[in-house]
Amino acid sequence: MLAFNIRHALLLTSLVFATSSHAASFDCAGASSPVEKAVCADPYTSSLDEKLGALWRTTLAQVADPQALKADQRSWLKQRNQCAANSSCLRREYLMRLKALEYVAKPFSWDATWQMIPWGVSSAAEVTTKRVDATHIAFDVSASNGGNSGDMDGVATIDGAVAHFAEGNCTLKFSALNGLLDVDSDGGEGACGGGMGVYYDGRYVASDQPIAIEYDLLSLGVVRTQQEDLALRTLLKNDYQTLLQNSGSMAAGETSGDVPGGEVNEFWLRGLASSNAAILMSAPGGRVWLVLLVFDEQRKVRARYYTNVPKWKKRVPDVLLAWRERLAGDATLPLDLMP
Known part of the structure; x- marks a missing residue:
């Protein structure tokens, strides 16, 4: 079973699947793992998998660093597989991944406005970055979760494709991935100026407008079936x-x-x-x-x-x-x- 799962992950990474009658990007007749069976059992999730397969093929040929995107795809597969047969989790993972691939081929620039790919209907975050000199960027980040919000700004030091910031108990890391920006924070809730339940962590795309994802009650886990x-x-x-x-x-x-x-x-x-x-x-x-x-x-x-x-x-x-x-x-x- 383990060997099959690894082989399946590698196939999905390169997307050399045959289209099946279920419209998934792989042959549902050979579905074995809980994730594969769940994808094939749900026509909507199956259609998302097919869209992901088509978008992957075109995107991989367009990004500046294909190897980095392949590694990121493997990481995403591991995260997706943790959903097992949970259809709510799977739908959300696919919707967020599709949104990331829509933007990943854009040229990366430290002079940009970034919007977080939202993990729910009440979460949002925006980051602006601007290069100060060869080794520094100025940033301004604001985020919200329901009625709570937080913001902060500062200057981060660039080291290759990563920029680091530390002040008090708060640390932020800004990581470039082709046309995307990942933000990671540390120091505990509220350490970086966010209100209760407000976090800056997430994957961001270059956009002046907030990113919308068509979540439903099933993808948010409000209902189970x-x-x-x-x-x-x-x-x-x-x-x-x-x-x-x-x-x-x-x-x-x-x-x-x-x-x-x-x-x-x-x-x-x-x-x-x-x-x-x-x-x-x-x-x-x-x-x-x-x-x-x-x-x-x-x-x-x-x-x-x-x-x-x-x-x-x-x-x-x-x-x-x-x-x-x-x-x-x-x-x-x-x-x-x-x-």
Whole structure:
């Protein structure tokens, strides 16, 4: 099995696969590892794998340093393989990798504005770098996660394709990879001026505008299956996007006495939990219950209750009611029972 996985990784790196009926970049008839089987089982992820294969072939011939990109691809494969059969993880890895390959062939310059490839819907970061002289760059970095943000600036020393900065407990490393910029920080949360949950680490592309990735609830891990994702799309309609934007952070909720075996998760944007939040309970068979906070026309917060279980349309499960009451405190939090 190990030999097969290594051989498969090398084949994917050079992308000498035959196109299969599943539209993956490799032959699904020979899929053996959990990752391969998961890719082939999900038509959407399979299509992402095919896109990656096509983009890789054209990009490798265009970059300034093909060997560096091949090494980076091997590192990405190791990271992707850690997802195993987790379809949410796989989708996110492919979406982020595709975005990186769109920009990697651009000529690298230390005089540029860089946008982080976001790992979620509420994270963003921008770095500007400008060469001061042959061995130094000035930088300015700002980042956000939900309602929290951070920024800092300084001068970093260039050593080959890497620039280093250290001040107090904060260290930053800026690494050039063909047309991309990797940022690594050290010193612990807040050491480099970021708010709670705000990090500068990540892969950046040269762009004046923030980078958007079309994440969905499945790629963000809000739901576990395509069935649940489809159920919420059908049920929520426009509020699907509201839930998507509010799912920056997630934590397991209390168990429900009304729905034994239901899986409960709470979602919110970091720093904005009192006005942007949701609680979702799911159960086998694609059954879902959701309370979602929204703003009305007067910009006042109210809650909307959704479920696709007919007998629960007029009744809210215990754990969802308790969550709403906890958030409301002494205030009034109106609850709308949605169709």
